[in-house]
Each structure stands twice: as structure tokens, then as C-alpha cells.
Amino acid sequence: MELLQFDFMRNALIAGILASVVCGIIGPYVVVNRIVFISGGISHAAFGGIGLGYLLGINPIWGAVFFSLASAFSIGGVSRWTGLRQDTAVGIMWAIGMALGVIFVGLTPGYAPDLFSYLFGNILTVPFSDVVAMMILAAIIILLVSLLYKELLAFSFDEEFAVVAGVPVDKLYFLLLCLIALTVVVLIRIVGIILVIALLTIPAAISARFTHNLKRMMILSVLLGMVFTFCGLWLSAVLNLASGATIILVAGTAFLLSLLFKAEQVQTSKA
Amino acid sequence: MESEQIVKLNEVCVTYDDLVVLEGVNLSVHQNDFLGIMGPNGGGKTTLLKLILGLVHPRTGEVKVFGTAPEKARKFVGYVPQHSRFDFDFPVSVEEVVLMGRYRHSGLFKRYDGTDREITQGALKTVGMWELGRRQIGKLSRGQQQRVLLARALVSEPQLLILDEPTASVDARMQTGFYELLGELKHKMTIILVSHDVGAVSVHVDKIACLNRRLFYHNSKEITAEELMKTYQCPVEMIAHGVPHRVLKKHEGND
Numbered sequence: 001m002e003l004l005q006f007d008f009m010r011n012a013l014i015a016g017i018l019a020s021v022v023c024g025i026i027g028p029y030v031v032v033n034r035i036v037f038i039s040g041g042i043s044h045a046a047f048g049g050i051g052l053g054y055l056l057g058i059n060p061i062w063g064a065v066f067f068s069l070a071s072a073f074s075i076g077g078v079s080r081w082t083g084l085r086q087d088t089a090v091g092i093m094w095a096i097g098m099a100l101g102v103i104f105v106g107l108t109p110g111y112a113p114d115l116f117s118y119l120f121g122n123i124l125t126v127p128f129s130d131v132v133a134m135m136i137l138a139a140i141i142i143l144l145v146s147l148l149y150k151e152l153l154a155f156s157f158d159e160e161f162a163v164v165a166g167v168p169v170d171k172l173y174f175l176l177l178c179l180i181a182l183t184v185v186v187l188i189r190i191v192g193i194i195l196v197i198a199l200l201t202i203p204a205a206i207s208a209r210f211t212h213n214l215k216r217m218m219i220l221s222v223l224l225g226m227v228f229t230f231c232g233l234w235l236s237a238v239l240n241l242a243s244g245a246t247i248i249l250v251a252g253t254a255f256l257l258s259l260l261f262k263a264e265q266v267q268t269s270k271a
Numbered sequence: 272m273e274s275e276q277i278v279k280l281n282e283v284c285v286t287y288d289d290l291v292v293l294e295g296v297n298l299s300v301h302q303n304d305f306l307g308i309m310g311p312n313g314g315g316k317t318t319l320l321k322l323i324l325g326l327v328h329p330r331t332g333e334v335k336v337f338g339t340a341p342e343k344a345r346k347f348v349g350y351v352p353q354h355s356r357f358d359f360d361f362p363v364s365v366e367e368v369v370l371m372g373r374y375r376h377s378g379l380f381k382r383y384d385g386t387d388r389e390i391t392q393g394a395l396k397t398v399g400m401w402e403l404g405r406r407q408i409g410k411l412s413r414g415q416q417q418r419v420l421l422a423r424a425l426v427s428e429p430q431l432l433i434l435d436e437p438t439a440s441v442d443a444r445m446q447t448g449f450y451e452l453l454g455e456l457k458h459k460m461t462i463i464l465v466s467h468d469v470g471a472v473s474v475h476v477d478k479i480a481c482l483n484r485r486l487f488y489h490n491s492k493e494i495t496a497e498e499l500m501k502t503y504q505c506p507v508e509m510i511a512h513g514v515p516h517r518v519l520k521k522h523e524g525n526d
Contacts, residue, residue: 165374212407
């Protein structure tokens with residue numbers, strides 16, 4: 001493929017692989033713990049950080065790291081220690097983060113370059129410095145999940161039993177939210193804030209139909225993520241479409257197709 | 272001979288916001304007791320268990336488990352939660368579920384080792400689920416899932432076993448099998464179980480308490496009709512040693 005001769009294409013492919021790996025690992029946790037909405041809140045709150053990055057003249061990625069972690073802790077704190085409804089709190093955080101981002105960008109003198117790429121993603125403009133930042137974040141995520149696999153499994157399956165069994169459940173909950181926050185940051189460059197949820201949920205949702213083992217679900221999700229990003233990237237180049245949106249549509253189409261295959265049927269024992 | 276006191280509740284009162292769930296509860300459970308706590312739904316049965324597990328804290332009064340705070344006693348306690356809470360679509364196998372009970376013996380950052388797996392296999396044998404270890408948990412029947420949850424509690428090698436409605440919506444044959452299993456286990460550990468089903472439980476346990484916000488308990492299997500009436504707020508038949516009785520409401524003006 002002559003497309004690969006371009007530097008930007010090589011960066012795009014590395015970024016796509018990294019995104020697929022982290023989504024494939026974190027996505028299944030998001031899906032089985034039913035915290036898709038929380039992940040949406042964290043990713044949208046990150047936009048506030050991107051705006052702050054522009055305003056302060058630093059790499060917006062670091063602003064996003066700060067804002068998404070802060071929103072992860074706030075959402076976790078609200079749902080653990082207050083009587084507030086969690087989804088309400090997430091909705092509020094979601095809106096405030098976006099609003100702050102808009103205000104910060106408005107206060108930034110001059111034109112904000114690349115802003116659109118943070119919202120909708122543009123894998124083709126990922127600079128090498130961002131690829132390095134993504135590698136570091138991905139390494140942290142892989143290390144933590146491999147060290148705490150059995151803790152996260154016990155916590156996700158049955159939190160109350162995990163407490164009694166001595167698993168540090170509160171810390172794990174915050175850790176999981178922080179991992180989601182870091183994943184969101186990794187993904188923002190690829191598909192953008194708006195579409196982050198798709199890459200977190202679609203590969204995991206498809207995998208869940210074909211395996212009942214969390215590890216296999218992760219491996220399958222990683223592979224699916226790679227297929228989606230590569231196909232989407234290639235299609236977007238050929239058809240001259242926005243890369244992030246094309247990746248998502250490829251994933252979405254694959255999900256619909258997967259519904260046609262008979263999934264390994266789970267006998268749900270609902271009384 | 273006075274046996275060791277495993278659980279001690281002293282004038283315990285629990286409230287959720289303004290709602291009084293438990294009031295003036297006194298209870299002592301001794302070593303190798305097999306205690307059934309019965310009462311209507313919403314009577315505070317699960318809350319009482321959660322007090323013993325340290326998941327709920329009393330507003331007033333004192334809870335001691337193995338002579339210490341419930342949180343510190345958790346390492347001696349095996350817990351079989353209510354079945355209805357689970358997401359049985361969860362991508363996890365029977366063996367993985369049971370291994371979770373070994374967490375305390377394994378520890379943070381470590382992997383489950385050969386001993387953990389051996390004990391897990393042993394517990395699956397005890398509950399008769401050995402051949403199903405590789406199955407996804409959702410692919411078992413309700414009664415089988417309940418046995419797996421029991422195995423998960425057993426692998427922590429507990430001295431006190433706590434079960435919350437273990438046989439709710441399990442068919443009669445599986446129920447009897449489950450209680451026979453508990454009947455074997457009671458020689459090795461103290462057992463407390465709660466259920467709203469007076470008939471099923473009263474046959475199998477050694478001691479019965481009745482709970483509906485207040486607890487009626489005399490350290491025996493005999494409860495007076497008056498106490499059961501107070502608990503269920505309806506007339507019920509007397510329960511005595513080994514005689515299975517059902518809660519039957521007397522129709523007004525029947526005689």
C-alpha cells in the first residue's frame with residue numbers, strides 16, 4: 001500500500017493499534033459493569049480540559065488528562081458518598097465540562113487550530129508527540145489491568161461479596177474510573193470526544209456475543225478494534241470522508257452484522 | 272458446657288433515613304448453631320445479615336462477631352448473597368466465581384495458585400458441581416447457581432456461614448438437597464440463614480428466630496404461636512421440634 005509511505009499514515013496506524021488495545025481491554029469492563037453513560041460523562045467533561053489547554057497554550061491532551069481524571073473522581077465520589085442519583089450527577093458533569101471547554105476556547109486569543117479534530121477525531125493529524133503520550137498511557141493501563149485482573153473481576157461480578165472477601169472495592173472503583181478517563185484521553189485523538197463511547201462499547205459488545213470469558217472478550221475486542229480502525233481509515237482515505245466517523249460507522253455496521261450470527265446463547269434464569 | 276459465642280447483638284437499632292428497619296434486636300449465636308431467621312419480606316432479614324457482615328452499621332447498640340467488630344471478623348465468615356442480585360450474563364465461569372472466595376488467602380496483585388485451585392475443586396465436589404466448573408455461570412439452573420455461590424463461600428474456609436434466602440425460587444427437590452448439604456456442613460461451622468419460607472426452613476434448622484423489625488428468639492426451635500403472630504401479623508400454627516408446619520391464616524368466623 002503506497003499510503004503507508006507517508007509519515008502521517010504511519011502515525012495513524014500506530015495510533016489506531018494503541019486505541020484498539022486500550023479499548024479492547026477497558027471496553028469489556030465498561031460493558032459488563034454497565035457504566036457506558038459514566039464513560040460518556042468522563043469523555044465529554046474532558047473537553048473542558050482541551051479548552052483549558054488552548055487557553056494556557058499547552059498541549060490540550062494534558063488538559064484533557066486533568067479534566068477527565070477530575071471528573072472521574074467527582075463522579076465516583078458522588079456515587080459513593082452522597083445520596084445524589086449517579087446518572088443525574090454524570091449528566092451535570094457532562095454539560096459543565098463541555099460548557100467550560102467552549103468558554104475557554106472563546107477566551108483563547110485567535111483561532112483555535114485542530115479544535116474540530118478533538119471533537120470528532122482525526123487520526124491523520126496525530127503528531128508523533130501524541131503517539132508517544134498515548135504509548136505511555138496505554139502501558140499504564142495494560143500494567144494495572146494485568147496486575148489487578150482478579151480484583152477487577154471479583155469487583156465487577158459481585159461487589160458486595162468482594163467487600164466481604166476483603167477486596168479493596170472503593171479503591172478499585174476509583175481506579176476503574178481513572179482507567180476509563182485515561183482511555184478516553186487516548187481515544188480523543190482518534191475518534192474524538194463525541195465518538196469515544198462507540199470504540200469503548202462496540203468491540204466489547206460484539207465480543208460478548210461470542211465468548212463468555214472476560215480475557216477472551218478482551219482479546220477479541222482488541223482484534224475487532226484493529227480491524228475497525230484499519231478498515232475505517234482505509235475507507236476514509238479512499239472515499240475522502242472524516243476518519244473518526246468512518247471508523248465508527250464501520251464498527252456500527254459490524255455490530256449490526258454480528259446480530260445476524262447466532263450468538264452463543266446464554267440461558268438467563270429470570271424467575 | 273457453654274459454647275463459644277460467635278455472634279452477639281445487643282439492643283441493636285438500624286434506620287435507613289427515617290425508616291426504622293430493626294429495633295431493639297438482641298441475639299446470641301453460639302458455635303455450631305444452625306439458626307434459621309424467618310420473617311416477612313421487608314422485615315429486616317437481609318439487614319440483620321449485613322450487620323453481621325459489617326456492611327450495615329447500627330444506629331444504636333452493639334454488634335460483635337467472634338468477639339470483635341464485624342469488619343475485622345470477615346475473614347472467618349462465608350457469605351452466600353441473595354440470588355436475585357446477580358447479572359448471570361456476566362462473562363465468568365463457575366470455577367472463576369468460586370475462586371473469588373479464595374481472595375483473602377491469595378491477596379492483592381497475586382494470582383490464584385495451585386492450592387487455591389485444589390480447594391476450589393474440592394468445594395465444587397462438596398456441592399456436587401464439579402463437572403460444571405468450565406461452564407459460564409448463566410448456563411446453570413437456579414439451584415445449581417445457588418450451589419456454586421455456596422462453594423464460593425466455602426473456599427474461604429469459614430467458621431460462620433451466612434446465607435440470604437438460599438432456596439428462593441429453587442424447586443422442592445433441589446431445596447431438600449441443598450438443606451441436606453447444609454445439614455452436613457453444620458458439624459464443621461456455625462450457620463445462619465434467613466428465609467421468608469417458614470415451612471421449608473423450619474424442618475431443617477436447629478433453632479428458629481422470627482424477625483419483623485423486632486426479633487423473637489429463645490435459643491431453641493420452639494416459638495409460640497403468639498410470637499409468630501407478632502412476626503407475621505397474622506395467626507399461624509405452632510411450630511415444634513421436627514414437625515413441619517406451614518403458616519396458615521385462619522379465616523375469620525370459620526368456627
